[in-house]
Amino acid sequence: MSTLTHEELTRKRCVPCEGGIPPLDRQAAEDLLPSVPGWALDQGAGRISRTWTMKNFMAGIDFFNRVAALAEDEGHHPDLHLEGYRKVTIAIWTHAVGGLTENDFILAAKINDLPVQVKK
Numbered sequence: 435m436s437t438l439t440h441e442e443l444t445r446k447r448c449v450p451c452e453g454g455i456p457p458l459d460r461q462a463a464e465d466l467l468p469s470v471p472g473w474a475l476d477q478g479a480g481r482i483s484r485t486w487t488m489k490n491f492m493a494g495i496d497f498f499n500r501v502a503a504l505a506e507d508e509g510h511h512p513d514l515h516l517e518g519y520r521k522v523t524i525a526i527w528t529h530a531v532g533g534l535t536e537n538d539f540i541l542a543a544k545i546n547d548l549p550v551q552v553k554k
Contacts, residue, residue: 437466438466438536439469440543443469443542446536446540448541451535451537453530456531458533460479463479466536469539470542471546472484472546481525481527481533482525482539483524485524486523487520489552490519493550494522496551497522497550498514498516498522501545501548502514504544510538512524512541520553
């Protein structure tokens, strides 16, 4: 797979995945990571995640609602975490393959483009 830019990722749509394909290997995931600034690859190269500190609790909930609408539209659902009333973490991987696919980077790129109210 050639490395896609942020813009190229955001123009794509997540495709349904029922498994049966291998997850991206570490090198492929590392190659895509610069296209989704702020996201980090976990130690096993099976997930990407990003954390934000929101302006306040309601800013976190508003962001979750935006992410939820996007995820539903893409048919690809991340794990959403809210801790300490404004620390938001999102983790993404393709459950059906037990690791990362291009879909995860498409969703991360689109999440990066959502409005967010962070603590200044």
